[in-house]
Amino acid sequence: MPVTHKTLVKSKQGSNAQSQQKPLAAKTAKVVSKKKDEDDGTEIGEGGDEWMHGKTLIKPPDQLDLTEAELKEEFTRILTANNPHAPQNIVRYSFKERSYKPISSVDQLAVHFFLEGNLLHRDSDEARRQKAKQGLPDEKATVVTETEDEKLETPGGGEDGAHSVDSKTGKKEQKLTNQFNFSERASQTLNNPLRERGCQTEPPPRASFSATANQWEIYDVYLEEMQKQEKNKEKAKAVPKKEDDKGKKKLTLVETQSDDLTKVAKVAKIIERMVNQNTFDDIAQDFRYFEDASDEFREQEGTLLPLWKFQYDQAKRLSVTALCWNQSYKDLFAVGLGSYDFTKQGRGMLVFYSLKNSTYPEYNYPTTSGILCLDIHPDRPYLVAVGFYDGCVAVYNLKEERPEPVYKSSSKSGKHTDPVWQVRWQKDDMDNHQNFFSVSSDGRVVSWTLVKSELVFTDIIKLSLVGAVSEGPEGVPPPTMACGTSFDFHKQINYLFLVGTEEGKIHKCSKAYSSQFLETYDAHNMAVDAVKWNQFHPKVFISCSSDWTVKIWDHTIRTPVFIFDLNAAVGDVAWSPYSSTVFAAVTADGKVHVFDLGINKYEAICQQPVVAKKKTKLTHIEFNPVYPIIIVGDDRGYVTSLKLSPNLRSKPKEKKGQELPRGPEVEIAKMEKLLSLLREPENSKGRTESWCQTDYGPQALDFRR
Amino acid sequence: MAEVEETLKRIQTHEGVIGTIVVNAEGIPIRTTLDNSTTVQYAGLLHQLTMKARSTVRDIDPQNDLTFLRIRSKKHEIMVAPDKEYMLIVIQNPSE
Numbered sequence: 001m002p003v004t005h006k007t008l009v010k011s012k013q014g015s016n017a018q019s020q021q022k023p024l025a026a027k028t029a030k031v032v033s034k035k036k037d038e039d040d041g042t043e044i045g046e047g048g049d050e051w052m053h054g055k056t057l058i059k060p061p062d063q064l065d066l067t068e069a070e071l072k073e074e075f076t077r078i079l080t081a082n083n084p085h086a087p088q089n090i091v092r093y094s095f096k097e098r099s100y101k102p103i104s105s106v107d108q109l110a111v112h113f114f115l116e117g118n119l120l121h122r123d124s125d126e127a128r129r130q131k132a133k134q135g136l137p138d139e140k141a142t143v144v145t146e147t148e149d150e151k152l153e154t155p156g157g158g159e160d161g162a163h164s165v166d167s168k169t170g171k172k173e174q175k176l177t178n179q180f181n182f183s184e185r186a187s188q189t190l191n192n193p194l195r196e197r198g199c200q201t202e203p204p205p206r207a208s209f210s211a212t213a214n215q216w217e218i219y220d221v222y223l224e225e226m227q228k229q230e231k232n233k234e235k236a237k238a239v240p241k242k243e244d245d246k247g248k249k250k251l252t253l254v255e256t257q258s259d260d261l262t263k264v265a266k267v268a269k270i271i272e273r274m275v276n277q278n279t280f281d282d283i284a285q286d287f288r289y290f291e292d293a294s295d296e297f298r299e300q301e302g303t304l305l306p307l308w309k310f311q312y313d314q315a316k317r318l319s320v321t322a323l324c325w326n327q328s329y330k331d332l333f334a335v336g337l338g339s340y341d342f343t344k345q346g347r348g349m350l351v352f353y354s355l356k357n358s359t360y361p362e363y364n365y366p367t368t369s370g371i372l373c374l375d376i377h378p379d380r381p382y383l384v385a386v387g388f389y390d391g392c393v394a395v396y397n398l399k400e401e402r403p404e405p406v407y408k409s410s411s412k413s414g415k416h417t418d419p420v421w422q423v424r425w426q427k428d429d430m431d432n433h434q435n436f437f438s439v440s441s442d443g444r445v446v447s448w449t450l451v452k453s454e455l456v457f458t459d460i461i462k463l464s465l466v467g468a469v470s471e472g473p474e475g476v477p478p479p480t481m482a483c484g485t486s487f488d489f490h491k492q493i494n495y496l497f498l499v500g501t502e503e504g505k506i507h508k509c510s511k512a513y514s515s516q517f518l519e520t521y522d523a524h525n526m527a528v529d530a531v532k533w534n535q536f537h538p539k540v541f542i543s544c545s546s547d548w549t550v551k552i553w554d555h556t557i558r559t560p561v562f563i564f565d566l567n568a569a570v571g572d573v574a575w576s577p578y579s580s581t582v583f584a585a586v587t588a589d590g591k592v593h594v595f596d597l598g599i600n601k602y603e604a605i606c607q608q609p610v611v612a613k614k615k616t617k618l619t620h621i622e623f624n625p626v627y628p629i630i631i632v633g634d635d636r637g638y639v640t641s642l643k644l645s646p647n648l649r650s651k652p653k654e655k656k657g658q659e660l661p662r663g664p665e666v667e668i669a670k671m672e673k674l675l676s677l678l679r680e681p682e683n684s685k686g687r688t689e690s691w692c693q694t695d696y697g698p699q700a701l702d703f704r705r
Numbered sequence: 706m707a708e709v710e711e712t713l714k715r716i717q718t719h720e721g722v723i724g725t726i727v728v729n730a731e732g733i734p735i736r737t738t739l740d741n742s743t744t745v746q747y748a749g750l751l752h753q754l755t756m757k758a759r760s761t762v763r764d765i766d767p768q769n770d771l772t773f774l775r776i777r778s779k780k781h782e783i784m785v786a787p788d789k790e791y792m793l794i795v796i797q798n799p800s801e
Binding site: 212215216218219220262264265266268269270271272274275276278279281359360 | 706708709712713715716719720721722725727760763764767768772773775782784786787788789790791792793795797799
């Protein structure tokens with residue numbers, strides 16, 4: 001209605017209407033023109049409507065009054081594409097012309113509707129970026145997401161819009177290669193599947209080895225090399241080559257290592273000695289270092305310090321029948337065990353002890369018959385000659401392992417028919433065979449030679465009775481053989497020896513004469529138990545017997561030089577190796593008597609019981625060649641070692657300013673001096689007289705010729 | 706063989722002996738009278754000491770060799786006698 005109203009108004013006031021209609025669009029002009037006609041029509045047509053009744057044409061007061069002619073004037077309206085609102089006279093300042101110039105063409109575009117869309121072109125950068133982000137390929141339909149960057153036209157100007165469209169289309173074909181979307185192109189050939197192939201050999205046997213290179217190891221290796229070379233040389237010389245190879249093969253077979261304990265033997269022995277040394281530590285110290293200081297206060301007397309005591313379990317009921325020191329190994333001595341008792345004859349034993357081990361013997365050999373005497377070879381310390389109660393003699397070799405002797409005499413090979421009382425080694429004979437002598441109760445002195453594996457005997461002398469031959473009852477011829485009980489060889493004169501007999505006589509004999517004695521001494525009333533040459537003086541010897549006496553002789557004089565009565569049966573007597581005037585004797589009452597003729601010609605300088613039980617008889621005594629000790633054997637099978645105190649070992653006092661002479665000459669001179677003292681009165685008096693002195697009891701002078 | 710056994714037995718029964726161990730060349734105890742742990746300890750330690758002592762002696766003079774080794778302590782005495790293949794250890798209480 002209002003539209004019609006306007007048009008009505010406009011149509012009537014044409015000029016006013018025209019000016020007012022300018023801002024309106026061209027459509028309105030058209031409509032106006034139509035409406036005008038229609039209006040006229042309707043108005044005319046509807047002049048009779050009731051609602052039209054309401055309205056009567058009222059003329060506004062300010063309406064133009066136009067003439068009819070003017071009212072019928074036709075006005076033409078043109079429809080153009082021009083934007084009626086677009087300015088038609090935009091002027092721009094031109095700096096060139098320094099004036100305002102009108103712009104020729106004016107933008108006629110009028111935006112009626114603007115809607116921001118969210119579609120992206122598929123090939124645009126942004127779209128591609130999005131696709132790449134989402135991981136979709138370019139061919140697929142794009143999933144469009146809203147982007148903030150995308151701007152379409154701005155309402156003010158169309159330039160930006162045109163520009164963006166242009167950019168999109170221009171960059172479809174190029175690809176940017178920067179760090180964000182760099183893509184590498186590569187191609188790969190077909191790789192064959194890999195297969196691993198390997199093989200492994202057996203690892204070589206490994207052993208870890210470690211060693212040190214010291215001076216001594218190098219030395220050892222050199223020594224071994226030298227020994228090997230020497231062996232090879234010997235083999236090359238002795239044996240031809242073929243046998244050599246076989247021999248070598250045999251050796252390699254035999255040399256299998258055995259883990260047995262026999263190799264511990266040597267070490268075990270050392271340990272045993274060490275253990276013993278610890279237990280008997282004080283004894284060992286005494287043996288070495290103790291010197292009885294109280295000897296200074298005793299004028300001439302000395303004492304014996306008991307040291308080790310040697311006993312062997314299996315030898316308990318046997319008595320010591322022989323003692324001998326080893327000349328090479330000064331701590332080794334041999335003990336022969338048997339029995340002196342005629343009724344109690346059984347087994348015997350040969351035992352070797354070392355001072356280093358007093359609890360157990362070094363060697364021991366059980367024997368079937370009791371041993372009565374033994375002797376160790378002076379040059380070959382492993383050879384021991386033994387005489388038995390049953391008359392056999394045997395030689396033991398300590399180096400060999402077996403318990404039997406290497407040589408033994410038998411009834412075929414001339415063994416004695418009675419007990420063998422003494423054996424002595426001699427020097428090797430001309431064929432370099434060892435030989436020894438034996439004396440026995442059957443009256444023969446026999447020499448035995450070790451020839452290869454046999455004992456060869458030679459009768460040296462047969463002891464015959466000297467003196468009146470008394471006829472026995474019924475005219476039985478008296479026995480012509482004496483019984484030898486002891487003998488001793490002269491130290492320097494090899495062929496000279498003494499034999500003591502059961503009758504109490506001592507015969508001086510020579511190896512050369514087999515039937516005659518050089519000299520006979522009426523020595524004792526009973527059997528001569530021991531006869532021994534002096535170690536230094538060539539003329540003096542000593543003898544002892546069960547008739548309680550010990551006698552010292554000069555072999556040129558038929559009567560004894562000294563006689564000592566010891567109040568008990570004397571078992572054994574021995575000269576000392578360090579002095580020509582010192583000797584010791586053992587008696588059946590368990591005492592040891594030590595005499596030094598240089599100090600006291602009449603009495604012993606030491607008399608000492610050495611065994612605990614009174615009934616024990618001492619049977620043998622021996623001085624150690626080096627150390628100041630003596631060993632004493634008794635009839636219970638014990639061997640006691642004793643140390644001689646300094647007084648017993650006294651040397652002649654040195655004169656001031658003179659060097660003390662040493663050596664055997666001194667000893668000889670000492671003895672000679674003694675003897676000369678005795679001889680002078682004899683010479684002066686013109687008849688033989690001998691010095692004698694007893695310790696106890698009635699005097700017994702000896703006037704025998 | 707029996708002799709060695711006998712000797713070892715005598716040592717073991719000797720007065721004051723606490724224990725004996727026989728050790729072979731590698732330091733492994735072969736025979737012992739003590740308990741296992743003590744034995745192993747003694748064997749290991751003394752083996753090394755003996756080697757060292759022997760090395761010392763021979764370094765000074767290669768012709769010399771160690772005979773035995775004694776270690777005296779407050780409580781007892783350890784004696785070691787080495788050999789080429791074996792070594793014997795004895796622990797003893799000395800008589801004092």
